[in-house]
Amino acid sequence: MDGFEGPVAASLRFRLSLWLTLVIVIIAAAAGAISFVSAMDEAHGMQDHQLRQTGYLISRLDAVPSSPLARERVGDVDFDARVVVRFLLTSNMSPADTAQRPPVFSSLLSDGLQTVLVGEEQWRVFVKTNANGVRVAVGQQTTVRDAAARASAVRTLMPILLLVPALVLLVAVLLRQMFKPFKSLADELGSRTEADLGPLNHVALPSEVWPFVVAINALLVRMGRSMALQRRFIGDAAHELRSPLTAMSLQAERLSAANMPNEARIRLDALSAGLQRTLALLDQLLTLARTQESRSDSTSKISLRDVIREVLEDLVPLAEAKEIDLGVIGDADGQVQARLVDLKVLVKNLLDNAVRYTPGGGRVDITVERKDGLIMLQVDDTGPGIAPEERERVFDSFYRVLGNGEIGSGLGLAITRTVAENIGAIIELSDTLTPQSGLRVRVTFKEVV
Numbered sequence: 001m002d003g004f005e006g007p008v009a010a011s012l013r014f015r016l017s018l019w020l021t022l023v024i025v026i027i028a029a030a031a032g033a034i035s036f037v038s039a040m041d042e043a044h045g046m047q048d049h050q051l052r053q054t055g056y057l058i059s060r061l062d063a064v065p066s067s068p069l070a071r072e073r074v075g076d077v078d079f080d081a082r083v084v085v086r087f088l089l090t091s092n093m094s095p096a097d098t099a100q101r102p103p104v105f106s107s108l109l110s111d112g113l114q115t116v117l118v119g120e121e122q123w124r125v126f127v128k129t130n131a132n133g134v135r136v137a138v139g140q141q142t143t144v145r146d147a148a149a150r151a152s153a154v155r156t157l158m159p160i161l162l163l164v165p166a167l168v169l170l171v172a173v174l175l176r177q178m179f180k181p182f183k184s185l186a187d188e189l190g191s192r193t194e195a196d197l198g199p200l201n202h203v204a205l206p207s208e209v210w211p212f213v214v215a216i217n218a219l220l221v222r223m224g225r226s227m228a229l230q231r232r233f234i235g236d237a238a239h240e241l242r243s244p245l246t247a248m249s250l251q252a253e254r255l256s257a258a259n260m261p262n263e264a265r266i267r268l269d270a271l272s273a274g275l276q277r278t279l280a281l282l283d284q285l286l287t288l289a290r291t292q293e294s295r296s297d298s299t300s301k302i303s304l305r306d307v308i309r310e311v312l313e314d315l316v317p318l319a320e321a322k323e324i325d326l327g328v329i330g331d332a333d334g335q336v337q338a339r340l341v342d343l344k345v346l347v348k349n350l351l352d353n354a355v356r357y358t359p360g361g362g363r364v365d366i367t368v369e370r371k372d373g374l375i376m377l378q379v380d381d382t383g384p385g386i387a388p389e390e391r392e393r394v395f396d397s398f399y400r401v402l403g404n405g406e407i408g409s410g411l412g413l414a415i416t417r418t419v420a421e422n423i424g425a426i427i428e429l430s431d432t433l434t435p436q437s438g439l440r441v442r443v444t445f446k447e448v449v
Contacts, residue, residue, distance in 0.1 A: 013179050020171050028164045032157050039156040043149035047140060048113055050083070051126040055138040058085055059130040082144040088127070088135035105137040115142065181205050185213075197224040234285055242282050249275045284411040287345060299423075301448050302343055304368055304375060305333040311348045319355050325363040326355060332368045334375035335448040338423040346419040347377070349412045350441055354381040358438075375445040382438040391429040 089107040103118040109127045116125050118139075125139040181204045188200070197220045202213035252272045260268070308328060319326035336343060354364045362382040369376040386394055397414040420427045425445045432438040 013175050016175055017172055020175075021168050024164060024167055024171070028160055028167075032160045035156050035160065036153045039153035040149045043152040044145065047145050047148070048124070048126070051113065051124065051138045051140060054083065054085065055126045055128040055136055058136045058138070059128040059134065082141045084139050086137045086139070088137050103139065105139060107135070109137060178206075182209075197221075197227075237285075239286070242279065245275055245279055245282065249279065281411070284415065287411075287415055299337050299339050301335040302338055302340055303333055304336050304343070304347075304377060304445070305331075307340070307343050307347050308351075308366060308368070308377075311344060311351055314348070315351055315355055318352075319364070322355070322358070322360045322362075324355055324358055324360070326351075326366075327364075328366045328368075330367060330369075332370055334368060334370050334445070336375060336423070336445045337448045338445075342419045342423055346416050346423075346425075346443065349416045350377075350379050350443070353412050354379050354383070354439075354441070357381065358383040370447060373447050375447045377443045377445070379441045380432045380438060382432075385431060385437055385439045386429060394429075 122142040123139040129135045199217040358381045365380045367378040395417045432440045
């Protein structure tokens with residue numbers, strides 16, 4: 001295992017699989033070796049028993065068969081097993097009585113089982129002498145005996161050889177099933193949004209990891225409290241600052257009615273504009289704090305086209321002032337599961353950004369498409385666009401692209417992404433496909449049937 005590095009070596013399932021496989025293989029090898037040796041010994045024992053039985057049966061003959069043909073018939077008991085029978089020469093027999101074909105066993109062999117060498121072949125021989133002095137030798141070639149014993153041992157070993165891969169595969173499947181709850185838990189965590197800090201369910205997990213999950217849940221609770229305190233601080237600070245700034249704006253308006261030198265009026269106008277920008281920033285901060293809250297408000301099916309129509313009513317005056325062609329292409333619609341206020345914030349921020357950053361006389365097109373159970377809201381403008389390397393950073397709070405000539409808070413797209421994540425939508429930025437330069441913003445929702 002030292003040769004593996006990275007996630008594979010750190011995997012508990014991999015370690016268990018490896019060690020269990022090694023244990024299974026070692027035990028199977030030991031059991032196979034023992035079974036093979038035992039089967040070989042048993043086969044040899046049965047072959048020796050066969051030789052004894054054959055020898056006892058033939059030794060009951062009172063005399064050696066007189067004719068050569070009769071001796072030939074007695075001589076080969078089992079051709080396939082190479083078991084042969086030979087009558088050995090005794091003191092009251094002539095060599096002509098025992099003339100036979102090879103193998104020829106020595107008459108000096110003692111009674112019983114023994115292994116002898118006949119020519120260049122090794123034989124296992126059982127010799128039996130009956131009461132009439134007839135000596136019978138029953139022999140079998142050791143190579144044949146060993147081949148038959150090995151075949152029998154291999155047949156005994158085959159179930160083990162077949163079961164080992166099946167057992168290894170079964171272990172792998174079982175481990176995969178046992179670790180499936182961990183994969184499900186990881187998928188659940190991966191699909192959560194930043195605002196979803198609810199506790200993890202550990203019922204389906206092994207009891208050994210329950211303390212770990214409980215500790216994670218406690219950490220999620222602490223993180224939720226910390227984030228709630230931060231959001232509450234932002235909201236409270238925005239509320240506290242809004243009142244004095246509103247009062248200062250009213251005082252600036254009343255002051256503008258008084259007679260004053262041109263230089264003083266220029267400075268007053270700059271002050272009023274700064275106050276308006278600060279009030280807009282506070283409104284954006286309040287909106288961001290509200291969208292980041294983990295709300296339990298019930299959602300409903302909302303027509304995306306109706307929301308676009310309501311938002312356009314607010315933005316048409318701004319578009320007309322800049323002579324921008326603002327409109328919806330096509331008549332497609334779709335139902336989105338969300339809170340109405342969240343969907344309005346998302347659409348309004350996208351269209352407001354498009355109108356504000358598109359130069360006078362430009363064009364902003366809104367398109368709704370439905371495909372494969374998804375709804376795509378697409379906003380194309382003819383503005384300066386956003387460089388590819390900055391398209392991810394513009395979703396950060398207070399980040400603004402320099403050199404566009406527009407004054408903003410840098411919170412619009414941050415709020416838009418937060419709302420999109422809360423309702424399970426995906427927002428993407430790209431270039432427009434028209435000859436005119438510009439930015440394309442596409443938000444993909446899941447359609448509600």
